[in-house]
Amino acid sequence: MNIEKAWEILKKEGFKKTDKREQILEIFSQTEKYITARDILDVMMAEHPGMSYDTIYRNLSTFVDLGILEETELTGEKHFRMQCEADHHHHHFICMSCGNIKEIHYCPMETLQNAIPGYQIENHKFEIYGNCPECH
Incomplete structure (x- = not known):
């Protein structure tokens, strides 16, 4: 934004x-x-x-x-x-050392939705934490 x-x-x-x-x-x-x-x-x-x-x-x-x-x-x-201005759904890898982010263009919700049939998901947040190549 x-x-x-x-x-x-x-x-x-x-x-x-x-x-x-x-x-x-x-x-x-x-x-x-x-x-x-x-x-x-x-x-x-x-x-x-x-x-x-x-x-x-x-x-x-x-x-x-x-x-x-x-x-x-x-x-x-x-x-x-x-806030991201991307016009597509995505998630983030967040470096715990420097705070940099990397967009992830995969959403695990399709797989998870099948694991809980009958449940209605209203929203989700998926983030991966670790160290980027510069901090590793």
Whole structure:
């Protein structure tokens, strides 16, 4: 997702454009990696010394709820990245060392659907964790 699309969503949902929200979105637009709220705070403290972790986390939660960010949990901590703009269904390999991702163009749901006949699946999330070739 690009920043313009994110602002369209925020505006539609009644959120005001603020310098802090703008900076958070800018940070995400500059990376494909999953990053933490702490990573965002470290960057933002230079311009906003009084910035709180709670303010960042509230904004990140709002962005996830609105479909602007994706979230996953790595090593017991939530990590976030800009929502994929791909027009096809896919999943991700996520490097646990550097946070880089690789798209996986295979979905195991067809196989799993056959394993649980009669159950109606509403949604799913499939992620693979490990180390990328650079971190291995």
